[in-house]
Amino acid sequence: xxxQTPVDHDHDPAGAEELGLREQKKRQTRMAMHRAxxxxxxxxxxxxxxxxxxxxxxxxxxxxxxxxxxxxxxAILGVIGDEGKRAVTxxxxxxxxxxxxxxxxxxMREAIANVPVDRGLRELKKQVMxxxxxxxxxxxxxxxxxxxxxxxVLEEALDGEDARDRAVIHVQVSFAxxxxxxxxxxxxxxxxxxxxxxxxxxxxxxxxxx
Amino acid sequence: xxxQTPVDHDHDPAGAEELGLREQKKRQTRMAMHRAxxxxxxxxxxxxxxxxxxxxxxxxxxxxxxxxxxxxxxAILGVIGDEGKRAVTxxxxxxxxxxxxxxxxxxMREAIANVPVDRGLRELKKQVMxxxxxxxxxxxxxxxxxxxxxxxVLEEALDGEDARDRAVIHVQVSFAxxxxxxxxxxxxxxxxxxxxxxxxxxxxxxxxxx
DNA sequence: CAGAACTGTTGCATTGACTGCACTATTGCA
DNA sequence: TGCAATAGTGCAGTCAATGCAACAGTTCTG
Numbered sequence: 001x002x003x004q005t006p007v008d009h010d011h012d013p014a015g016a017e018e019l020g021l022r023e024q025k026k027r028q029t030r031m032a033m034h035r036a037x038x039x040x041x042x043x044x045x046x047x048x049x050x051x052x053x054x055x056x057x058x059x060x061x062x063x064x065x066x067x068x069x070x071x072x073x074x075a076i077l078g079v080i081g082d083e084g085k086r087a088v089t090x091x092x093x094x095x096x097x098x099x100x101x102x103x104x105x106x107x108m109r110e111a112i113a114n115v116p117v118d119r120g121l122r123e124l125k126k127q128v129m130x131x132x133x134x135x136x137x138x139x140x141x142x143x144x145x146x147x148x149x150x151x152x153v154l155e156e157a158l159d160g161e162d163a164r165d166r167a168v169i170h171v172q173v174s175f176a177x178x179x180x181x182x183x184x185x186x187x188x189x190x191x192x193x194x195x196x197x198x199x200x201x202x203x204x205x206x207x208x209x210x
Numbered sequence: 211x212x213x214q215t216p217v218d219h220d221h222d223p224a225g226a227e228e229l230g231l232r233e234q235k236k237r238q239t240r241m242a243m244h245r246a247x248x249x250x251x252x253x254x255x256x257x258x259x260x261x262x263x264x265x266x267x268x269x270x271x272x273x274x275x276x277x278x279x280x281x282x283x284x285a286i287l288g289v290i291g292d293e294g295k296r297a298v299t300x301x302x303x304x305x306x307x308x309x310x311x312x313x314x315x316x317x318m319r320e321a322i323a324n325v326p327v328d329r330g331l332r333e334l335k336k337q338v339m340x341x342x343x344x345x346x347x348x349x350x351x352x353x354x355x356x357x358x359x360x361x362x363v364l365e366e367a368l369d370g371e372d373a374r375d376r377a378v379i380h381v382q383v384s385f386a387x388x389x390x391x392x393x394x395x396x397x398x399x400x401x402x403x404x405x406x407x408x409x410x411x412x413x414x415x416x417x418x419x420x
Numbered sequence: 421c422a423g424a425a426c427t428g429t430t431g432c433a434t435t436g437a438c439t440g441c442a443c444t445a446t447t448g449c450a
Numbered sequence: 451t452g453c454a455a456t457a458g459t460g461c462a463g464t465c466a467a468t469g470c471a472a473c474a475g476t477t478c479t480g
Contacts, residue, residue, distance in 0.1 A: 022427075022476055029428090051466065061430050066467060101420040133358055137347075144347050162412060164397075169390045169413055173420060176386035180379045187374075202372060203379055210311040210383060232447055236457070260436060271459050276438060426477075437466080445458075450451100 030068050033058040037075040038124040046076075046132045073138045076128065078121070084146035087111050088153060095157045103157075104174045105200065112181065112192045126186050140179050147171055177203060240278050243268040247285040248334040256286075256342045283345065286338065288331070294356035297321050298363060305367045313367075314384045315410065322391065322402045332399070339396050346393070357381055387413060 036057040040049040051072050055065040069075040090110055094103035129135060154167035177199050185195035202208060246267040250259040261282050265275040279285040300320055304313035339345060364377035387409050395405035412418060 020477075025475095026428075050464090062466095063431070063468095064429050067428075067430095070467090072466070099419075104420060136357060140347075145344070147346065148343050165390075165394050165408065166412055166418060168393050169387070169409060169418065170420065172386035172390045172393075173383060173413075176382035177379070177420075180375075180382045183378050183382075184375050198375065199379060202376055203383075208376060208379065209309075210314060210380065210387075230448070232456075235446090239457085261438085262436080272437095273439095273460070274458050277458075280438090282437070422480095424477105424479080427475090429474075430472085432470085432472105433468105434470105435466105435468085437464100439462105439464080441461090443459080443461105445456100447456080448454090450453085 029058070029060060029064070033060065033065060033068060033075055034078045035121065035124070037072075038121065038128055041076055041128045041132065042124060046134070051075075073135065077135065077139055078116075078125075079139075083111060083114070084149065086114065087146055088149050091150060091153050095153070100154065100157055100170060104154075104170060108174055108178050109193070109196060112178065112196050115192060117191055122189065122191075126189060129186050136183075139182070140175070144175065147175075239268070239270060239274075243270065243275060243278060243285055244288045245331065245334070247282075248331065248338055251286055251338045251342065252334060256345070261285075287345065288326075288335075293321060293324070294359070296324065297356060298359050301360060301363050305363070310364065310367055310380060314364075314380055318384055318388050319403070319406060322388065322406050325402060327401055332401075336396050336399060357385075 033054060037049070037054045040054055040057060049072075051065055052062050054072070054075060055062045058065070065075065069079075070081065073079075074081070087107055091103060091107040094106050098106065129139075150171045151164065151167045154170055155164050158166055160166070178196065181192055181196035181199045184190075184199065185192040188195070243264060247259070247264045250264055250267065259282075261275055262272050264282070264285060265272045268275070275285070279289075280291065283289075284291070297317055297320075301313060301317040304316050308316065360381045361374065361377045364380055365374050368376050370376070388406065391402055391406035391409045394400075394409065395402040398405070
């Protein structure tokens, strides 16, 4: 890799077991940067942190920092970038064996499960998110990015005149529930997966209405 | 104004009628920049457009450009920045006279109605949004920014153990519907308000389920 | 084991977004 | 007409982000 491709989504096709030394180091470096980013934001606030300082604390060059993360914010949030493709194929598969509603929920549940859950980092991230609400936007933006593709996948599975409109709504609402789950998991310090379950049960209650 | 404050949200407290010459000119300049931004994105793509070029086409200095818009993207989307405060007070008022569900919907409907609808610009904007999906993120981000405040307002109006969780879900779902409305209005070239109505009627259909 | 093929890391140079500051130009009002 | 307020501007500077070329440690292959 000649340093041109900023984010390259380790595909990790198999079971993720027994990575090469190389891959191991890569993840290590990545994590060091992620942690450094979180710590520095807690210490100096989002505006008081530069990519340079993060790289410095993580023990890498600035250039390397941007080889791993597309933006400064990605490093803070720990966003790798391959979530989109995974979600699309996952949804496509599920639509063949279950209802639209269930497929969306299952896909989301899966996506949430794929988020690495490091207990130590969770506490840090919680602080960061409370300190810097503007990061919520960025965070939800990452999901939103794949919106269009998911709408297309869904549209094929829906019948009727307004298929596309309904697809749009399905996608948006599913993201809304996922975002809620993340928000709640942050606030309560519980893991996103169980927060998602709670959200669904609340949402399905007849009296919540909208 | 000493050029330090990037965006200053014309408060426009009264009925917005009969502005001074000064205010008129200000809006004129703003619109020129907004239009120039949209045109240039259509012509050269988001990445091919610099703030400098937008300013140039609009006949102002680069510095002036950033006195009006917080970011390049704001200029493209025409986001002023005072939507948040309006929404909060609007919601607070409505919660006193109607249900949570209705209040949220009414507030959103109001927010949508406040978006200026210039027929000429709408077509341009439609093209831009189709060309540059990444702008959708930015677009929805503006609303999302006030999430926390809205959750707080809502929480007071809700009873029970999970009041805050329910508030989070309410807010997220409402935004989801609003985003859907904007997406659909863009695609169909209809105005956002009626798109919102369509979304609500689709969403309320019993068989859409999630 | 040696050399080739990869792939990660780095320094350098550059572009472009955005900001603070000092200053000028208009406009609204007394 | 003169003064206060505010929009516009030029300039210098910071920082995010990217392409490029050189280099280094790892993995593969014979």
